Amino acid sequence: MALIGYMRVSKSDGSQTTDLQRDALIAAGVEPGHLYEDKASGKQEDRPHLDACLKALRPGDTLLVWKLDRLGRNLRHLVNIVHDLTAREVGLKVLTGQGAAIDTTSAQGKLVFGIFAALAEFERELISERTKAGLESARARGRKGGRPFKMTPAKVRLAMASMGQPETNVAALCKELGITRQTLYRHVSPTGELREDGRKLLMGG
Template identity: 85%
Template sequence: MLVGYVRVSKADGSQTTDLQRDAMVAAGVDPERVYEDHASGAKDDRPQLAACLKGLREGDTLLVWKLDRLGRNLRHLVTIVDDLTARGVGLQVLTGQGAAIDTTTAAGKLVFGIFAALSEYERALISERTVAGLASARARGRKGGRPFKMTPAKVRLAAASMGQPDTNVAALCKELGITRQTLYRHVSPSGELRDDGKKILGRR
């Protein structure tokens, strides 16, 4: 089964998905099976993408108009496609620089393999630079690493909010200035403190 995903960056009505939807229909996608988001590609919270990925089944093929409609960046894109491949789901890109990608074909898999290799190379470079930067900082008597995003006050607010059934997780994360991953690393969905949250509050 063919499933489509379309996205525009603005939710104020100044951009439409008509062009992308027309391309999906022309490619054979049932209009009822096209998921649509109105959100920046850099945002974690894209509910229709999450629903689309969750609903895909083995043997399905996900169609996107361009690669930048799907992933936030190359690393995110590779992660999505790796997950789809493991589940037996294909990916087809209709236009743009990624139009050669169709993971249901051998040639398409080869093209995406090149993307994946570039992503791995990028990760290796970032890791190498980070290690070198930390070593240089330590040599000068400075401690490296990023500051904690969570504070005791944020942990307490997160725990209290997650304990309420009507809490909007996306809104809470925005208010605290953190990602969902950071939130759930410190607090469970029911509001219980996890190990990282206990450490910040000094509870062992």
């Protein structure tokens, strides 16, 4: 059960040295010999040392990164990496930044990452819906209005996570999801509990 650290610096974001990342990872318990480092631009997808790092991980190990953006190129790439790690029984801990609550070795950290995963799925669906809406609009010039986007499993999961937070603005959430308040409450309660329509949607019928 080893702690493995991954670092990345990029000219595009101004981070020319890994000193800060290295110090933080070593302070968190990673042995210097268990550190992997890539130097890549933000657009460059080839990260040989990340590939080597992921291959070196064994069941029971934990991968540590300084910040979430050091690991994934984008949210979808990050979600795919963590799903792969989880399937291999490898944990992930983020030391600082907006993703610092992510620790897939704990129940709370898994919940936080579940929200990230739902966001990534929602992003894919939203892009798909916008594309379809654009095509429909192009085919039907002059038609006013249109029905809101429908509820989807990813939106239900995101709504559950959001409605469970006291600071959530319901109107803003509905606007972001592209649904009406009535549709939201048919699927999820004000406290984030699943309702019958939401349960049916998540169960596939």
